[in-house]
Amino acid sequence: MKNISLILLCMLIAFFGFTFFCYAEKIVVEGSTTVLPIAQKAAEVFMERNSGADIIVRGGGSGVGIASLLDGTCDIADSSRPIKDTELDKAVSRGKDIKAHVVAMDGIAVIVHPGNKINAMTKKQLKDIFTGKISNWSQLGGNNEKIVVVSRDTSSGTFEAFGELALNKEKVRPDAIMQASNQAVATTVSRTPAAIGYVGLGFLSSSVKALEIDGVVASKETVLSGSYSIGRPLFMYTNGTPNEIAKEFIDFIKSEEGQALAEGEGYVGLK
Amino acid sequence: MVQKSLKLILLAAFVLVAGIKFSYAGEVDILLQKLVEKGVLTAGEAQEIKVETQEEVKKEIAQGKSASLPKWVQNTKLKGDFRLRYQDNHDKGAETDRDRARFRLRLGLESKVNEQLLVAFGIASGKTGDPRSTNQSFQDSFDKKPVIIDYAYATYTPFSWATLIGGKMKNPCWEPGDLVWDTDITPEGGAVVLTTKFNDKLDLFLTTGIFLIDETSSTGNDPLIGVIQPGFNYKVTDSIALKGAFSFYDSNNIKNNAIEYGGGTNTKKSGSSTLYAYEYNAIFPAFEISVTEPLKGLNLGMFDVPYACVFGEYVLNSLVEDNNSGYMLGGKIGYQKIEGWGQWQLRYNFARLEKDAVPDFLPDSDRYGGKTNIRGHEIMFDFGLAKNTWLGLDIYRVQSLSDPRQPETLVQVDWNLKF
Numbered sequence: 245m246k247n248i249s250l251i252l253l254c255m256l257i258a259f260f261g262f263t264f265f266c267y268a269e270k271i272v273v274e275g276s277t278t279v280l281p282i283a284q285k286a287a288e289v290f291m292e293r294n295s296g297a298d299i300i301v302r303g304g305g306s307g308v309g310i311a312s313l314l315d316g317t318c319d320i321a322d323s324s325r326p327i328k329d330t331e332l333d334k335a336v337s338r339g340k341d342i343k344a345h346v347v348a349m350d351g352i353a354v355i356v357h358p359g360n361k362i363n364a365m366t367k368k369q370l371k372d373i374f375t376g377k378i379s380n381w382s383q384l385g386g387n388n389e390k391i392v393v394v395s396r397d398t399s400s401g402t403f404e405a406f407g408e409l410a411l412n413k414e415k416v417r418p419d420a421i422m423q424a425s426n427q428a429v430a431t432t433v434s435r436t437p438a439a440i441g442y443v444g445l446g447f448l449s450s451s452v453k454a455l456e457i458d459g460v461v462a463s464k465e466t467v468l469s470g471s472y473s474i475g476r477p478l479f480m481y482t483n484g485t486p487n488e489i490a491k492e493f494i495d496f497i498k499s500e501e502g503q504a505l506a507e508g509e510g511y512v513g514l515k
Numbered sequence: 516m517v518q519k520s521l522k523l524i525l526l527a528a529f530v531l532v533a534g535i536k537f538s539y540a541g542e543v544d545i546l547l548q549k550l551v552e553k554g555v556l557t558a559g560e561a562q563e564i565k566v567e568t569q570e571e572v573k574k575e576i577a578q579g580k581s582a583s584l585p586k587w588v589q590n591t592k593l594k595g596d597f598r599l600r601y602q603d604n605h606d607k608g609a610e611t612d613r614d615r616a617r618f619r620l621r622l623g624l625e626s627k628v629n630e631q632l633l634v635a636f637g638i639a640s641g642k643t644g645d646p647r648s649t650n651q652s653f654q655d656s657f658d659k660k661p662v663i664i665d666y667a668y669a670t671y672t673p674f675s676w677a678t679l680i681g682g683k684m685k686n687p688c689w690e691p692g693d694l695v696w697d698t699d700i701t702p703e704g705g706a707v708v709l710t711t712k713f714n715d716k717l718d719l720f721l722t723t724g725i726f727l728i729d730e731t732s733s734t735g736n737d738p739l740i741g742v743i744q745p746g747f748n749y750k751v752t753d754s755i756a757l758k759g760a761f762s763f764y765d766s767n768n769i770k771n772n773a774i775e776y777g778g779g780t781n782t783k784k785s786g787s788s789t790l791y792a793y794e795y796n797a798i799f800p801a802f803e804i805s806v807t808e809p810l811k812g813l814n815l816g817m818f819d820v821p822y823a824c825v826f827g828e829y830v831l832n833s834l835v836e837d838n839n840s841g842y843m844l845g846g847k848i849g850y851q852k853i854e855g856w857g858q859w860q861l862r863y864n865f866a867r868l869e870k871d872a873v874p875d876f877l878p879d880s881d882r883y884g885g886k887t888n889i890r891g892h893e894i895m896f897d898f899g900l901a902k903n904t905w906l907g908l909d910i911y912r913v914q915s916l917s918d919p920r921q922p923e924t925l926v927q928v929d930w931n932l933k934f
Contacts, residue, residue, distance in 0.1 A: 336574075424753045
């Protein structure tokens with residue numbers, strides 16, 4: 245009986261201990277790896293200014309973030325795509341009042357190895373490559389090499405957005421190499437001469453080459469004007485009106501300073 | 516300030532316009548474009564207003580659809596599963612094999628009482644007198660079969676990180692295999708489950724519970740088990756995760772009590788065939804390492820393996836000097852969840868469980884009849900037939916530690932359906 249009393253005491257201590265621990269002004273931000281750099285940079289600056297705030301930021305993909313928001317295991321869901329109807333229906337069935345906050349814009353850049361002769365293609369050619377109808381660079385005037393298609397995995401908002409904006413929701417060819425993050429796609433393309441992939445604007449670097457699509461290169465101006473056709477808004481979703489710290493954090497990201505941080509990370513600011 | 520007010524008015528106007536006639540979306544775009552051209556809004560602000568308005572309208576449409584359903588339907592979830600099984604027991608000591616055709620039906624309901632309270636109950640096939648099974652054999656001249664209450668409990672979630680459970684519940688303790696707990700057991704009592712995210716890679720959890728085994732009106736010494744299980748989920752990399760827990764179990768009044776439905780292998784008090792000789796004060800560490808796409812770099816195409824894991828458990832009853840420990844080691848490869856045609860999973864484990872390591876009314880009842888004092892192998896294969904339905908093959912080869920000449924082979928072929 246003594247040990248059972250000990251267990252009961254441990255339960256009480258644990259409960260109150262967790263109460264103290266969890267009641268620190270902590271928020272969890274989870275989801276899109278595209279939005280992740282913005283969230284991380286903004287969290288860093290925000291926590292420097294607000295010593296009582298504790299912001300945990302992690303990736304996992306847009307789908308993972310929204311699922312966590314619906315489960316109540318995160319406060320802010322990062323997403324590089326709009327919430328799906330099925331997710332909204334789930335939210336409504338659980339009594340969640342999901343609120344969308346647009347925090348930046350992004351272009352999905354189509355990238356190849358810097359040594360690839362190809363500099364531009366049409367959107368139809370892009371679709372045909374990713375759906376398997378074009379399999380060799382020679383069909384586009386390039387080298388006689390089998391195209392290595394690199395895609396994001398299915399939990400990714402970038403994958404969803406690319407599928408909708410570039411592929412008309414057709415399926416990516418089954419032998420495509422699936423990667424879990426934008427950085428992984430960029431790394432694979434930079435190391436594979438015959439590869440083609442797609443990443444958020446913020447993940448462009450000198451180790452890959454961005455292609456013109458229908459004569460337009462992804463940039464701030466072309467994304468905001470809509471002339472670059474593979475552009476999209478980046479979201480932070482909350483459950484109803486966010487709590488105080490979360491609201492202040494989102495307001496900070498949407499401020500001039502926050503948008504400058506987003507642009508510094510390679511995204512398209514709204515200001 | 517004037518500009519901010521103007522933007523708010525514009526936002527309200529756009530919500531109204533978009534809500535009344537979504538087909539006017541093109542006209543909203545034209546208006547926003549004009550405001551950008553005139554310098555009232557930046558291009559970015561126009562995009563922000565347009566997209567947030569669209570999202571708000573989408574949400575209102577979803578809420579409108581839901582409002583047409585009765586509230587109790589909105590607050591209630593129903594789910595279940597059905598399984599058909601062929602089972603063959605080959606016991607080396609027996610003259611013939613025992614073949615059985617069986618089914619299992621489970622139906623569960625979960626309903627929200629309010630934002631913090633929830634009630635759940637489940638009914639199942641099976642019969643009373645077997646807490647470690649919900650299977651029903653085809654027998655007794657087509658007699659109608661009983662329905663049992665599998666679980667019935669309430670949960671109170673005062674904070675997102677704390678859940679209190681009371682009733683006959685689904686087992687709140689985590690275990691990667693089934694060395695200690697049969698997966699059909701629904702313990703009775705109270706439990707507290709606490710979870711928190713420590714940082715972006717580490718989640719912590721703590722489960723505590725007191726489970727009442729029986730009520731003995733004659734003596735008042737009701738047997739029970741208490742448990743504390745601290746654990747963690749650690750994301751080592753994007754594709755590697757480690758889960759672990761260190762449990763502490765403590766029993767009361769099992770010693771000198773007769774507990775029903777045991778396997779008959781725990782040591783009994785001298786001169787008695789029913790009264791248990793020992794209490795159980797056990798430590799129970801367990802771990803699971805999982806990897807997504809472990810063979811990614813090999814480009815195996817359709818032969819790729821999306822998921823793999825290895826796991827282990829160890830249990831030690833410190834109140835007994837000999838025959839007091841057990842362990843299980845195993846692994847899985849294939850798809851983490853079977854969700855459609857062609858998806859598969861292969862699992863294997865080896866278990867050894869000494870006589871008095873755990874109470875003999877807890878372990879997996881398919882492994883040598885749920886007894887302790889055993890060692891043996893289990894191999895399982897699941898294959899997806901379509902969404903929510905799959906075939907399963909499960910083979911046990913287990914022997915007694917005291918008499919290894921009498922091994923038992925159990926083969927189960929299942930057709931599973933989930934709804």
